[in-house]
Amino acid sequence: xxxxxxxxxxLLAKLGHQPKHFLGQNFLVDGNIVRKSLxxxxxxxxxxxxxxxxxxGTLTTALLEAGAEVWAVEKDRQLHAHLEETxxxxxxxxxxxxxxxxxxxxxxxxxxxxxCPHPASADTQRGxxxxxxxxxxxxxxxxxxxxxxxxxxxxxxxxxxxxRMVLMLQQEAAQRYIAKEGSKLFGAISIVVQSAYAVEPGHxxxxxxxxxxxDIESVLLNLGRHPAPFVFPPATKALxxxxxxxxxxxxxxxxxxxxxxxxxAAWFARLTAAGFSSQSRAEQIPxxxxxxxxx
Numbered sequence: 104x105x106x107x108x109x110x111x112x113x114l115l116a117k118l119g120h121q122p123k124h125f126l127g128q129n130f131l132v133d134g135n136i137v138r139k140s141l142x143x144x145x146x147x148x149x150x151x152x153x154x155x156x157x158x159x160g161t162l163t164t165a166l167l168e169a170g171a172e173v174w175a176v177e178k179d180r181q182l183h184a185h186l187e188e189t190x191x192x193x194x195x196x197x198x199x200x201x202x203x204x205x206x207x208x209x210x211x212x213x214x215x216x217x218x219c220p221h222p223a224s225a226d227t228q229r230g231x232x233x234x235x236x237x238x239x240x241x242x243x244x245x246x247x248x249x250x251x252x253x254x255x256x257x258x259x260x261x262x263x264x265x266x267r268m269v270l271m272l273q274q275e276a277a278q279r280y281i282a283k284e285g286s287k288l289f290g291a292i293s294i295v296v297q298s299a300y301a302v303e304p305g306h307x308x309x310x311x312x313x314x315x316x317x318d319i320e321s322v323l324l325n326l327g328r329h330p331a332p333f334v335f336p337p338a339t340k341a342l343x344x345x346x347x348x349x350x351x352x353x354x355x356x357x358x359x360x361x362x363x364x365x366x367x368a369a370w371f372a373r374l375t376a377a378g379f380s381s382q383s384r385a386e387q388i389p390x391x392x393x394x395x396x397x398x
Contacts (some may be wrong), residue, residue, distance in 0.1 A: 126156070
């Protein structure tokens with residue numbers, strides 16, 4: 104069970120630790136939300152789970168007690184030391200790394216480790232046509248700091264892909280992931296997330312479930328991997344990002360600047376066939392059509 108707000112304050116005071124806003128340190132103090140996270144992720148004994156920013160170890164403990172093998176990365180040196188002292192000795196299935204999640208997006212876990220006994224069941228479509236190597240199945244259950252949520256997700260989506268992600272996110276970040284074309288929130292991250300994952304029922308999380316209490320509401324975003332997830336090649340992701348960095352500019356103008364003439368002509372042909380034109384803007388183009396533009 105999570106610590107209550109008062110017990111959380113007492114533990115932080117004992118550790119001499121002030122929550123760091125820039126690291127997104129809002130500690131979960133609601134046991135129902137912890138249980139809901141595990142329920143949405145379908146955690147069972149033997150699962151491999153990656154956790155980002157375990158903090159005081161509330162979610163980590165619940166995952167371990169459910170029988171999961173947990174790979175966690177904690178950037179805060181003081182909290183990492185606390186977990187090393189209190190959790191690691193009692194839990195051999197916990198692999199705790201001190202580091203930055205942007206440098207270690209899977210907390211040191213390597214799905215392609217030699218001798219992996221559990222190849223992934225889903226085939227991945229890749230824009231460059233390269234078949235994916237067999238990967239050990241894993242899930243991600245994490246309370247993501249707002250500041251790194253999009254670049255971290257972008258790194259994870261390079262693959263191998265987790266079979267499920269249940270992510271505690273501020274509402275604005277979650278809305279960007281699931282936004283549809285035509286929305287001002289629709290962008291490159293929407294396209295790469297939705298090409299690989301289906302958005303399944305999640306859960307709203309009030310600010311009162313955290314200490315310190317954040318200024319906005321959060322959600323548990325529940326992402327299930329598509330049977331044939333699509334992973335964009337790096338060059339295509341870079342091009343899509345460039346299109347959305349100039350949202351007010353017509354696609355025709357951007358593509359003529361970024362692509363060889365013959366490639367740009369092929370894009371325009373696909374746009375026209377789908378009912379769009381070179382005067383269309385990036386936010387108008389649906390996810391399925393972006394997948395046809397992999398280069």
